[in-house]
Amino acid sequence: MMILGLVRWMQPVHGYDVRRELLSWNADRWANVQPGSIYHALRKLTQEGLLREVATEQVGARPARTTYEITAKGEDEFETLLRGLWWRLHEPQDPFAAAFSFLPALPRDEASAALRNRANQLRAGVEWMRSSLNSDWLRTTKPVHVAWMFELWTDRAEVEIAWCERIAGRIDEGLPYLPEGLDKAQGWTAWEERLPERGSTLE
């Protein structure tokens, strides 16, 4: 749990603060933490004894806000959790991989176009990160490892851009999807490539 770690260094915090911090990191994209989950997580962690409620103040007639703090037990748990994430390889789950595995369901020209489009979107992302890396904002107000993280992301993106172009090229070349000798045998019939003629199955 990411939340635990955040509370750990923002102590004492209330849920809304955590939420803002997470959003400012865009963490809703690369961690599985949507604003809605935060309060549930806080309560669950408290009930497990990893967090402790510290105060419940109310400003004006706004919703009361509860402030949390980490306990010794929570500190401990956080460490083992963190170590687990650092030492064990958890492959990230990639929605595009899922989509790509259905490649033959798309007409060839669309597939290669989409890949090139993807390459461009990645390029835009790289561009944005590059400019962040050169900005004073990042260099002077954020810990250095944020920049390191960006480095990883740009590196990955660059490799993926190259891959997209390469694969798009192969698709354009018309390389067959299925290996020889397995062409239509073996129940792969349903894999049958979407041919460029449209309008037959629609409707």
Add this chain to the structure above:
Amino acid sequence: MMILGLVRWMQPVHGYDVRRELLSWNADRWANVQPGSIYHALRKLTQEGLLREVATEQVGARPARTTYEITAKGEDEFETLLRGLWWRLHEPQDPFAAAFSFLPALPRDEASAALRNRANQLRAGVEWMRSSLNSDWLRTTKPVHVAWMFELWTDRAEVEIAWCERIAGRIDEGLPYLPEGLDKAQGWTAWEERLPERGSTLE
């Protein structure tokens, strides 16, 4: 929904078949589909009219199995879903990124050791994929784009290996985590680096 796509080309299938196929792809790792979710998904898709029950046969006294098939509406929905995944960039969510953002919570030597260890695990993965790529099994019985997928994964892994070593080096060098002038001001105190003295907070 991935399930929808699977049903689409295995028609007609029953849940258990889908499950096996998913497991054989190791899809429980890179898609968010655990065996348990399948039956629920099938029922939900049926109820939404994207799938249709085709038969419910029973072999012996085993649990009855229900066979599904995709409907025209499902076909349609699958296409828009697929297009969404192909054309729009959805960043994968990476648990390691989450862990890495808490870098200062780990002693430097452990952090760099973990990074090098990660590099090695990645190397092992690359190795495995390489040998798969050269195996006949993959070349003769699987569609070509499976191999292409592997290419992406190995490329990504290689970049990440380099990154791990690079960052581990920087950590060893003792580069400070926080930028100048922000050293301990600004409430970053809690970020304070874990010093190598152990045993104080333990227990």
Add this chain to the structure above:
DNA sequence: AGCGTATTAGACAAGTTTGACTAGAGCGGC
């Protein structure tokens, strides 16, 4: 024949995540 184990299909409850909603406060513009 007898025994242990793997396979087949799926049910199910418990736990998580999510998006939508609430309702007052402050604030800028006209």
Add this chain to the structure above:
DNA sequence: GCCGCTCTAGTCAAACTTGTCTAATACGCT
């Protein structure tokens, strides 16, 4: 002075995931 908008802080039901359980059959082994 008032209107509309965004910000604050959090609730909530609905949807989704997950791990675990069942219970019969088949299969290998001695």
